[in-house]
Amino acid sequence: MHRVSFAKVVILIFILIKPITLQAHDSIILSHAWISEAPPTVSILAGYLEIKNNTNETKILNAVSGSDFNHIEIHQSIIRNGMASMEKQNELSITPGQTLKLTPGGYHLMLFDPSRPLRSGDTVPLEFSFADGHKQTINATVEKRNNSTHEHHHH
Template sequence: MAKELVVYRHKSSFLLRLVVYALIAAAIVACDAKNVEKEPEQQLVVTNAFMYALPPGKTVGAVYLTLENKTGRTHILNYVHSPIASKVEVHRNIYENGMMQMRHVPHLTLDPKAKLVFEPGGYHLMVFDIEKPLKENDQFELNLEFEGGHYLMTQVDVRSHK
């Protein structure tokens, strides 16, 4: 009978260890779930994304928006793309040698807690080879890819020039 008691204690300590391991695993999963909610791409916010409607026959346009980094770390925008165009590039207008010039910006650095307004005469997104005419009240998807594999998708509203 003493042997049965030892076997019973063995089973209960095994079950106790199993329960403790299961609770630890559940706690780890819960912590990971909280971290997923705080992913940096969810703290990068695009607002007020729009493009003016294009005149007939034009296939190049500019997107304006506000990009905000609510995180405490720097993010680098590497690529922008849209299903409506062959290419989207970040551009910046600068005044150089007495002339206003537009320059391609291959990688845009967004500092912690910074807000960058893409507007006429400054930063903007050039959209090339737009596949179909865009008119007022249309919308299209724009995807931003940041260093580290973070993605952000937004909708761009097409507005009239009024």
């Protein structure tokens, strides 16, 4: 029977922990992802989240996908002279240390043709692809809109 030395255990723990600490200091953090529940016949939903760039370089988000949708685009709602319009964004840049917030009435995800009815409480995986090849997934929760709290939305 092998005796596991104390040193080996320490090394093992270090190896296990290192990727976690690395992730915290050298990564992109996706959080507060939610999809607004919509009337049943609506085929385009809106998704929101926060993207924090914890790396030392500007990250460029250039694609979002999810198996529950036909395709996903990034848009910005703009109200100009009382007219509401949406502008498609081919990419979003996030500078080092910046937290980019996709919120109602601003930047948002346009989620086309959900493959199943999405009701409040459902979770949906979304994959974010960056220009440097990095990909990251987060589960977004479907929620009803709550306008009095949407600016500090969390769950």
